[in-house]
Amino acid sequence: MINTLPPLKRLYSTSSKKWMSRQAKDPYCKLAKANQYRARSAFKLLQINEKYRIIQRSDVVVDCGAAPGGWTQVAAEKVSKKGLVIGIDLLHVDPIPNAHLIKGNFMRLKTQNAIREILEDRPVDLVCSDMAPSFSGNHTADHARSMELCESALRFAEKVLSPGGSFVAKFLMGGTEHEFRKKLQTIFAKVKTEKPDSSRKQSTEGFFVALGYKPLQQKIVTDSSTKEDITAINNAANEIVKEDVIQIDTENRV
Ligand SMILES: C[S@@+](CC[C@H](N)C(=O)[O-])C[C@H]1O[C@@H](n2cnc3c(N)ncnc32)[C@H](O)[C@@H]1O
Numbered sequence: 697m698i699n700t701l702p703p704l705k706r707l708y709s710t711s712s713k714k715w716m717s718r719q720a721k722d723p724y725c726k727l728a729k730a731n732q733y734r735a736r737s738a739f740k741l742l743q744i745n746e747k748y749r750i751i752q753r754s755d756v757v758v759d760c761g762a763a764p765g766g767w768t769q770v771a772a773e774k775v776s777k778k779g780l781v782i783g784i785d786l787l788h789v790d791p792i793p794n795a796h797l798i799k800g801n802f803m804r805l806k807t808q809n810a811i812r813e814i815l816e817d818r819p820v821d822l823v824c825s826d827m828a829p830s831f832s833g834n835h836t837a838d839h840a841r842s843m844e845l846c847e848s849a850l851r852f853a854e855k856v857l858s859p860g861g862s863f864v865a866k867f868l869m870g871g872t873e874h875e876f877r878k879k880l881q882t883i884f885a886k887v888k889t890e891k892p893d894s895s896r897k898q899s900t901e902g903f904f905v906a907l908g909y910k911p912l913q914q915k916i917v918t919d920s921s922t923k924e925d926i927t928a929i930n931n932a933a934n935e936i937v938k939e940d941v942i943q944i945d946t947e948n949r950v
Pocket residue numbers: 734735737738760761762763764765766767768784785786787800801802803826827828829830845
């Protein structure tokens with residue numbers, strides 16, 4: 697019989713052989729398998745949560761960039777049946793008990809509207825994003841794209857987070873993350889940058905952990921001294937919010 701299969705050594709390239717050997721040795725891959733998590737990345741959220749306790753029972757969590765589902769699995773097991781978890785990804789995610797899954801581009805208004813339909817005005821306790829761009833090989837471009845994903849997640853978070861809520865976002869280091877961090881510091885009471893043990897040392901990824909969301913009006917009230925000032929500034933703030941919504945609707949991109 698003629699063997700039509702190519703010799704085994706040609707089935708895998710050197711880089712995929714390296715990848716398979718790294719996966720086989722990686723303790724977090726073994727742990728993920730043992731705990732039935734779909735991805736080793738589940739441990740990144742578990743380790744961030746262990747340190748900051750960002751997911752409580754009954755919480756509402758929006759998980760951006762969910763495929764294959766590791767973070768969504770973690771969130772869904774941490775919140776009780778009273779909680780709500782929504783995972784969104786460009787790719788299909790197989791069903792996860794106690795979680796809603798949306799296939800779509802998070803940066804599109806249509807996708808964000810689909811999330812809000814499920815939320816039914818329930819305020820969100822945590823918006824987390826593990827979204828990553830498809831790598832182009834050009835680090836500057838990949839970094840810029842990763843920061844765009846962070847910006848998009850933050851803009852959405854500002855619309856749905858409850859006062860005191862949390863925000864976690866993955867970014868690829870490259871320079872401009874410092875500007876984003878400064879912005880987070882004006883919106884949240886506490887901002888930290890984390891590289892959990894489960895994040896590979898050679899990867900340039902990091903995670904912003906922002907706690908204690910301060911909605912626009914709350915920030916303004918803190919800065920103002922008189923009642924008249926507060927009313928005037930809050931009216932102006934409402935106008936800004938309205939303009940923002942109109943602009944977003946026009947672009948159909950958030
Ligand atoms: C590192 S993976 C997420 C892993 C996931 N947190 C887990 O634990 O299984 C990054 C994901 O971000 C998704 N992604 C990138 N850009 C996106 C976008 N604009 N909208 C939705 N998902 C996006 C990718 O499809 C990819 O599945």
